[in-house]
Amino acid sequence: MSLHEILTLPFMQRALIAAVFIGLAAPAVGTYLVQRRLALMGDGIGHVAVTGVALGLLTGTSPTWTAVVVAVLGAVAIEVIRERGITNGDVALALLFYGGLAGGVLVAGLAGSGAATLQSYLFGSITTIDVTDVVVTMVLAAIVVLTCVGLAPQLFAVAQDQDFARVAGLRVRAYNILIAVLAAVSVTVAMRTVGLLLVSALMVVPVATAQQLTRSFRTTLTAAMALGVTASLGGLLVAAFAPPGADVMPGPTIVLLALAGFVVTWPIGAWLRRRQRLTAPFPADAGVPPLDHVDTEAHPHDHGPDCGHVAVRHGDHVDYVHGAHRHAAHGEHYDEH
Amino acid sequence: MTDPVHLHDGAVAIDGRPILRGIDLTVRTGDFLALMGANGSGKSTLVRALTGLLPLTTGTLELFGTPITDFDQWSRLGYVPQRAGAGSGVPASVWEIVAAGRLGRRRLFRPLSKADRAAIADALDVVGLAHRSRDSIARLSGGQQQRVLIARALAGEPEMLLLDEPTAGVDLVNQQALAATLAELGSRGSTIVLVAHELGPLAPLVSRAVLMRDGRIVRDGTPLADHGLPPAHHHHHEHADHPHDHGHAVRLSSPIEGGVG
């Protein structure tokens, strides 16, 4: 099948639209979760949402909406447990996670729906979504993205320094709950694409990849969203172009693609950080008299752009890092700096 | 004019344990108040109570004439916490942290105005970190990070600044720069409440020294003549005008937690 043929299939078009919106929304919320060191919160919400899906199957209502309601309740509960700083809060969270998952599987069994139905929510089935699903996905994801980007200064400050944000007059608790609710909404939106058990990966992995290369919050947020879209579109297309007979599921493909991005970026980031550390200018203070003039010992080697020694700016000249020494040219010889 | 701070008979408890008791403190416009005392004497707790971060168990607190429960003019207040919160999971640039200082003045969903940007740039200049504004805060030294927090408070252009040990870990040159800035703010009528163990270059600015011990205010008056410091543990002074001061000096050297009162 050619690319053109694939892109004209209606179910594929729906899937592509959903992938774009989810690819943007999940990492947008994920950035705030990672900033708060709550990278696993998406996972927890995903587990709780399983019960929501099962309740939908049992009662015959749309599993998407019951999942949204249960996920929001679960997210707020997690936030309250976290805020109270209840001792062993992580144990309380674990109880919630496993309770949600076990309850969901049990209730789904009672509902008489087979393992396959539940599996499409656990691991995603983006190619089976209908028009209503796409519209709901677009609306909810757009709300998530607009809030995450529009309220970025406030949400950033609240997560960065809670006390300072409170003294600046921000309603810290309201913003904390808002993040929890946004996380719950994007988990349920993404459940159709990558599935409840993998959604956290799409929220967290693009952020982890982005921050290998970034120095500010804004660029991390933007880069994570770009990486999220790339991974979800790419994963979908890879799955679509899989040779006939090979059953490549889009959900896991998207997550593996995002992880591949991290694996490729990590060494680059490590190398860049090392490079930056080595070449950051040495502090030069005009007000402080220079140290005593010390010549290097006999120096057979000429430092220059290609001499292999790291050149570091130092005030108005360049020091060459030569072993544990810093050599600066001075007339015919080198000084120790 | 209404006083920036009016605290009457304030008490603060943390986890049910009384920490501050019987605090009466009025800070007048233009005061340069130094809050001093041993480790654990309750200085940070008092500052946090004044910002509304810790609720009073008894007593009344008014900020700029408004009871703290109704107070909403937060842009009039600037706060430099004692230490930066634990680092966050995502990089944040120096500029972004300082920009957060403008939040009290910004409306929701609005971009930064020209005035916002100018105030942020000024604040970065004052603490001498303009050239590092694009760096991630995690790559700065402890003293530089402290200066970022000072810049964040200055960026909000507050009428009253509450600084909790702003100069801890900051080198002399930058302490002098901070002193110059605070002197400038003071001359424009700003009110400053400062917690410090060593006043250093800030000493000449202090107009009022408040000494705390074990959760109470034990001395409130003009700074002492020598170094402008209240009695340190190796000094023995007689102060005719503050007879209750006598003899605190020795006990001040060890943190007094619990036991008394």
Ligand SMILES: Nc1ncnc2c1ncn2[C@@H]1O[C@H](COP(=O)(O)OP(=O)(O)OP(=O)(O)O)[C@@H](O)[C@H]1O
């Ligand atoms: N979060 C807390 N939980 C329990 N007790 C606390 C807490 N914070 C402070 N305290 C107690 O309150 C008392 C006053 O602490 P505070 O931090 O106000 O002291 P400080 O005067 O600022 O000391 P330092 O010079 O070390 O900054 C101490 O006895 C301390 O043990």
Ligand SMILES: [Mg+2]
């Ligand atoms: Mg303190």
